[in-house]
Amino acid sequence: xxxxxxxxxxxxxxxxxxxxxxxxxxxxxxxxxxxxxxxxxxxxxxxxxxxxxxxxxxxxxxxxxxxxxxxxxxxxxxxxxxxxxxxxxxxxxxxxxxxxxxxxxxxxxxxxxxxxxxxxxxxxxxxxxxxxxxxxxxxxxxxxxxxxxxxxxxxxxxxxxxxxxxxxxxxxxxxxxxxxxxxxxxxxxxxxxxxxxxxxxxxxxxxxxxxxxxxxxxxxxxxxxxxxxxxxxxxxxxxxxxxxxxxxxxxxxxxxxxxxxxxxxxxxxxxxxxxxxxxxxxxxxxxxxxxxxxxxxxxxxxxxxxxxxxxxxxxxxxxxxxxxxxxxxxxxxxxxxxxxxxxxxxxxxxxxxxxxxxxxxxxxxxxxxxxxxxxxxxxxxxxxxxxxxxxxxxxxxxxxxxxxxxxxxxxxxxxxxxxxxxxxxxxxxxxxxxxxxxxxxxxxxxxxxxxxxxxxxxxxxxxxxxxxxxxxxxxxxxxxxxxxxxxxxxxxxxxxxxxxxxxxxxxxxxxxxxxxxxxxxxxxxxxxxxxxxxxxxxxxxxxxxxxxxxxxxxxxxxxxxxxxxxxxxxxxxxxxxxxxxxxxxxxxxxxxxxxxxxxxxxxxxxxxx
Amino acid sequence: xxxxxxxxxxxxxxxxxxxxxxxxxxxxxxxxxxxxxxxxxxxxxxxxxxxxxxxxxxxxxxxxxxxxxxxxxxxxxxxxxxxxxxxxxxxxxxxxxxxxxxxxxxxxxxxxxxxxxxxxxxxxxxxxxxxxxxxxxxxxxxxxxxxxxxxxxxxxxxxxxxxxxxxxxxxxxxxxxxxxxxxxxxxxxxxxxxxxxxxxxxxxxxxxxxxxxxxxxxxxxxxxxxxxxxxxxxxxxxxxxxxxxxxxxxxxxxxxxxxxxxxxxxxxxxxxxxxxxxxxxxxxxxxxxxxxxx
Numbered sequence: 001x002x003x004x005x006x007x008x009x010x011x012x013x014x015x016x017x018x019x020x021x022x023x024x025x026x027x028x029x030x031x032x033x034x035x036x037x038x039x040x041x042x043x044x045x046x047x048x049x050x051x052x053x054x055x056x057x058x059x060x061x062x063x064x065x066x067x068x069x070x071x072x073x074x075x076x077x078x079x080x081x082x083x084x085x086x087x088x089x090x091x092x093x094x095x096x097x098x099x100x101x102x103x104x105x106x107x108x109x110x111x112x113x114x115x116x117x118x119x120x121x122x123x124x125x126x127x128x129x130x131x132x133x134x135x136x137x138x139x140x141x142x143x144x145x146x147x148x149x150x151x152x153x154x155x156x157x158x159x160x161x162x163x164x165x166x167x168x169x170x171x172x173x174x175x176x177x178x179x180x181x182x183x184x185x186x187x188x189x190x191x192x193x194x195x196x197x198x199x200x201x202x203x204x205x206x207x208x209x210x211x212x213x214x215x216x217x218x219x220x221x222x223x224x225x226x227x228x229x230x231x232x233x234x235x236x237x238x239x240x241x242x243x244x245x246x247x248x249x250x251x252x253x254x255x256x257x258x259x260x261x262x263x264x265x266x267x268x269x270x271x272x273x274x275x276x277x278x279x280x281x282x283x284x285x286x287x288x289x290x291x292x293x294x295x296x297x298x299x300x301x302x303x304x305x306x307x308x309x310x311x312x313x314x315x316x317x318x319x320x321x322x323x324x325x326x327x328x329x330x331x332x333x334x335x336x337x338x339x340x341x342x343x344x345x346x347x348x349x350x351x352x353x354x355x356x357x358x359x360x361x362x363x364x365x366x367x368x369x370x371x372x373x374x375x376x377x378x379x380x381x382x383x384x385x386x387x388x389x390x391x392x393x394x395x396x397x398x399x400x401x402x403x404x405x406x407x408x409x410x411x412x413x414x415x416x417x418x419x420x421x422x423x424x425x426x427x428x429x430x431x432x433x434x435x436x437x438x439x440x441x442x443x444x445x446x447x448x449x450x451x452x453x454x455x456x457x458x459x460x461x462x463x464x465x466x467x468x469x470x471x472x473x474x475x476x477x478x479x480x481x482x483x484x485x486x487x488x489x490x491x492x493x494x495x496x497x498x499x500x501x502x503x504x505x506x507x508x509x510x511x512x513x514x515x516x517x518x519x520x521x522x523x524x525x526x527x528x529x530x531x532x533x534x535x536x537x538x539x540x541x542x543x544x545x546x547x548x549x550x551x552x553x554x555x556x557x558x559x560x561x562x563x564x565x566x567x568x569x570x571x572x573x574x575x576x577x578x579x580x581x582x583x584x585x586x587x588x589x590x591x592x593x594x595x596x597x598x599x600x601x602x603x604x605x606x607x608x609x
Numbered sequence: 610x611x612x613x614x615x616x617x618x619x620x621x622x623x624x625x626x627x628x629x630x631x632x633x634x635x636x637x638x639x640x641x642x643x644x645x646x647x648x649x650x651x652x653x654x655x656x657x658x659x660x661x662x663x664x665x666x667x668x669x670x671x672x673x674x675x676x677x678x679x680x681x682x683x684x685x686x687x688x689x690x691x692x693x694x695x696x697x698x699x700x701x702x703x704x705x706x707x708x709x710x711x712x713x714x715x716x717x718x719x720x721x722x723x724x725x726x727x728x729x730x731x732x733x734x735x736x737x738x739x740x741x742x743x744x745x746x747x748x749x750x751x752x753x754x755x756x757x758x759x760x761x762x763x764x765x766x767x768x769x770x771x772x773x774x775x776x777x778x779x780x781x782x783x784x785x786x787x788x789x790x791x792x793x794x795x796x797x798x799x800x801x802x803x804x805x806x807x808x809x810x811x812x813x814x815x816x817x818x819x820x821x822x823x824x825x826x827x828x829x830x831x832x833x834x835x836x837x838x839x840x841x842x843x844x845x846x847x848x849x850x851x852x853x854x855x856x857x858x859x860x861x862x863x864x865x866x867x868x869x870x871x872x873x874x875x876x877x878x879x880x881x882x883x884x885x886x887x888x889x890x891x892x893x894x895x896x897x898x899x900x901x902x903x
Contacts, residue, residue: 006687006689006729007688007730007732009687009688010726010729010730013730014723014726014727014729015730017723017726018723018748021748021749021753022753024715024716024719025752025753025754025755025757026755247661329661354712355758356754356755356758357757357758357867358758358866359710359758360710360756362712383712384713390712390755424864427861427864427865428811428815430866431815431816431818431819432815432818434818434819434821434822435815435817435819435821436768436771436818436821436822437768438768439814439815439817439818439821445818446812446815447809447811447812447815448811
């Protein structure tokens, strides 16, 4: 039988195309295509270990786990919720594990506050002893025993000087009864929750301090996760899950509490138009449209992100769709702002879920389009082209110049439920998650987890920015190689050395401190801003640093990244540049100050006049 | 992947040709023509995208359509020697653009090309055996799990969009005389979900949940009903639909996430090959000249 040449050509073409697919995929196909049994991510390979030895020479940094030497022995515990959720408890009780870096006693050294989530478990306040060690002083300061049964459990903290006394106060957000603690001159904390007027119970997923109306007082935004009135320990019904995997609006309500300046707050949520009820996991505030007022970027689980444009401090408008960030629904878990191109504008990094062959949402790096601002602001997602799209089941992520080369790098932690290495829950998750709201919304319809993992044991990401639009992943090589279920990431110069160290809070795992042995050949400069009272924290202040033909924007944040708050002190890497042209500070009030040729290699303390 | 949209030869003009106006109505305004499935799937895509953000962007879907159309033009011209009708390539491209989820662009191009190339490469007795887009996405899910995943979105959080798609889709499929295929498959899936529930002990509603999503609706209305890759007899088509659901059940018991695509991949071509073989066998004796005539 003769076959015509055209047919032979078609066969050759077909075979060639099929053969090219695994090559383009860059890996070996998973047998059966059942990505639910994803490629194991075990211990670092010998090659990675070898690479780590010269990581500093090659990448400009090396991360060394100094947790034990630091005297930190915190291990996060998860809550045990209503027994009706026992069959899926690991995924329901999977949040929390937050950490904040704050100088609570104003001694010039950053301390760490870490939250626990087991009923009766203790939170820790690690005071920096300046000699490499930390000491837990939470009990003596009155902020340890904050997970008492019946009060809910901690998810995270955000810090700001809300009363203008110069000390950072603490808002602890919980699934349950959140708390506000006033810092008593670094000597202790005094409960001030009643001043807030919080609802009796609220399942808060995130919180942000921001002076949204620019009256000089920092206000407090809360993002709700579970419905407000849901007591996860005493369920009336199992119909408490999201009504949809991607369009759910039956989550907790958002709240905005305006600081009245007399030590009390008022709930202005409805008045300012923030009464959304999506499943919020992270939010952050920054002047993204160039209006002078901080906008709110909100990452929602089971839905689209929201962009609340601040109209002169009077009202917020949700413009997510028109900016492009609110089009495709995903599982938003993180918001981080970073000037990735050194062009004086913030890009926004939102983390989502990616699991081989099952669900590839991809993380989003929303980069503002050239020439757009104000209400015409448009973003495009460049996560794929810049190499920061796939991060597994991603949680906290944070920008910072890890190698002081002058470009903002990105650290991401991930992993949802690490249990059995041989059993995956992904198949079960995929069938229920694709179902209609009538099915997915009822916990009793969810298959039992039976000790299976769900995107567990995942390798973390350290993406180094080459400054030209491309990130390279080097986590294993530089030493961020644990496989815990990471939640919160903080980048902070813990020992005032001019290097950003890495602190990671892990769910059902240890708090890890990685000391950054940065290449000393690269320069750096820091700014410690003190705003005019009452916002002495200078929340919302921006610094534009001009050097070597570049300009980089950073801001003092009142809460950024999942369950985390990085320090108020701003750290800039300078690369090989010997000098800085100038630093332009824009205070929250709108006034500006320019510092000509600030000296590199030290932290500049600047006070608003 | 669609009913009535494939590039099967058009029937010869009848001796009693209708008027030009009637021909226009038949070709372009009739409910039952080859443009209907592409039109329907385009409407579903647009509605899903506008209302629910089905796609990350239109770019990838347009890329898949362009890749499918371009290769169809090239192969048809060079191999068959004539310009093809593009409804088939369009529907393959749009199907790939909807069913495949990937952060990268290349999977959309490769999937579309593999789908189209298969029509010219894998043929038996003058027919292509595989549903092109089913083969394309199956190859991608199997060989590129790192960047390719199935459609996972839902019809919002209310029941109405789902109901509307079921009703409209069913009416169209009814008109196209393939409703029995959809009904058999859906009923089999639901019944076998109960079997899976009994075997695994997991909630029945969890087992039946996938069929409530858009991916299954596209699969049911546009893939398993595809005339060029289905068998000729009504009973045969119903048997094949049941077998697809049965194989899918076993794949699901083995926790394969993309079970429906693999099931059709495994069942469809052998069924069609057997059907063609049987038809050929039956036809051959009739084709032989009668002894008396010799």
